[in-house]
Amino acid sequence: MADFLISLPALEKNARLLHETGVRSGAKVLLALKAFSTTSAFGTIRPWCDGCCASGLYEARLAARHMGGHIAVFSPAYREEELQELLHIAHHIDFNSLPQWRRYREQCLAHPRYLSGELQFGLRVNPCHSTGHTALYDPCVPGSRLGIPPEQLADADLRGISGLHFHTLCEQGAEELIETFRAFEQHFGKLLATPEMRYINLGGGHWITKPYYNRGALVSLLQEIRSTYNVEVFLEPGEAWAIHTGVLRATVLDVFESLGYKHAILDVSASAHMPDVLEMPYRPDVFALHPGGADTPAVALPGEEYRKAGEAGELTHTYRLGAPTCLAGDVIGDFSFPSPLSPGDTIILDDMAHYTIVKTTHFNGVPHPSISLLHADGTRSTVCHLDYSDFEHRLG
Numbered sequence: 001m002a003d004f005l006i007s008l009p010a011l012e013k014n015a016r017l018l019h020e021t022g023v024r025s026g027a028k029v030l031l032a033l034k035a036f037s038t039t040s041a042f043g044t045i046r047p048w049c050d051g052c053c054a055s056g057l058y059e060a061r062l063a064a065r066h067m068g069g070h071i072a073v074f075s076p077a078y079r080e081e082e083l084q085e086l087l088h089i090a091h092h093i094d095f096n097s098l099p100q101w102r103r104y105r106e107q108c109l110a111h112p113r114y115l116s117g118e119l120q121f122g123l124r125v126n127p128c129h130s131t132g133h134t135a136l137y138d139p140c141v142p143g144s145r146l147g148i149p150p151e152q153l154a155d156a157d158l159r160g161i162s163g164l165h166f167h168t169l170c171e172q173g174a175e176e177l178i179e180t181f182r183a184f185e186q187h188f189g190k191l192l193a194t195p196e197m198r199y200i201n202l203g204g205g206h207w208i209t210k211p212y213y214n215r216g217a218l219v220s221l222l223q224e225i226r227s228t229y230n231v232e233v234f235l236e237p238g239e240a241w242a243i244h245t246g247v248l249r250a251t252v253l254d255v256f257e258s259l260g261y262k263h264a265i266l267d268v269s270a271s272a273h274m275p276d277v278l279e280m281p282y283r284p285d286v287f288a289l290h291p292g293g294a295d296t297p298a299v300a301l302p303g304e305e306y307r308k309a310g311e312a313g314e315l316t317h318t319y320r321l322g323a324p325t326c327l328a329g330d331v332i333g334d335f336s337f338p339s340p341l342s343p344g345d346t347i348i349l350d351d352m353a354h355y356t357i358v359k360t361t362h363f364n365g366v367p368h369p370s371i372s373l374l375h376a377d378g379t380r381s382t383v384c385h386l387d388y389s390d391f392e393h394r395l396g
């Protein structure tokens, strides 16, 4: 049975780094739940985390029930009943358009939690400055629906607004954030400097836990923003908390040749279990169990030895790794191995904790991988096992 395996020690390592960044800079560092929502692992993150970034009511409820701390919510649009509940549990609610803010403003400003200072409202703005290379993940593309463009705020009535929020980065460094912040300042710096402004949220996309990330430059920028504008500063990375903490362990179901290719069909699907492989698209690192192998995936089990798969043709046996679904393009990629694959072999797809587990579906009724935690003492516990009844019930 396929299994998402998440390492708690690896999560803690990332969490400590993010916490340290927050302590050094004075910024608050939130976990973006859209990237990682496995609540059974929250005990490892909680001591190092200032709270959560939620994309709407469900994630905000999850944050309130399982993490605690600060809850910052941003959604491109709120339903009336959703906002009613958010007013009770969120600390920041950021709006994506002036019409939505105007529609809800009077009820927001009359809420006891706003009047007591426990709850604040902000606007997501668009700094109109792209640093990314993939349009799918770039909120600054022409025609973007995400964030209010500068000209709309010029003479707007912003009574009740005390925060600004932007999110434009994706898997990027401190350099891209600095560049984006300078663009933000040109458009919105005067507004941020007004006495009404109490916070700025710099969104996610910061690859802070990558070994080469320039944390010193980030800390300097965050300190500069706090002292120049006298505002609280928030970061809400998702990926940085969970990168290099999880793998998807799959099993080879069949091996055959067709039209000049050797195919290995796995018990997992890119479309159903790793959609970013097709959407981004990207090629995950792949490992096979191999006695004497000296390579290590993000999560290694005691007693197992691994060999990293090569590019097609690099090692002796090349296979196209594919899914047990009807989708012709449901292929993880062409990889080569030092020895032939056989049914029953274990294949490890690396780095599958963030944006993977949260996006899975039951497409084609492929059994859903279980979710397990690897503890510091090397023991493993399964925290989620979905079966046929889950498949049947969620489809109505």
Ligand SMILES: Cc1ncc(COP(=O)(O)O)c(C=O)c1O
Binding pocket: 032, 034, 035, 053, 074, 167, 169, 170, 171, 203, 204, 205, 206, 236, 237, 238, 239, 240
């Ligand atoms: C508003 C917002 N905040 C935070 C994040 C988290 O980004 P990442 O996981 O890339 O750090 C996202 C991701 O799309 C986002 O849209």
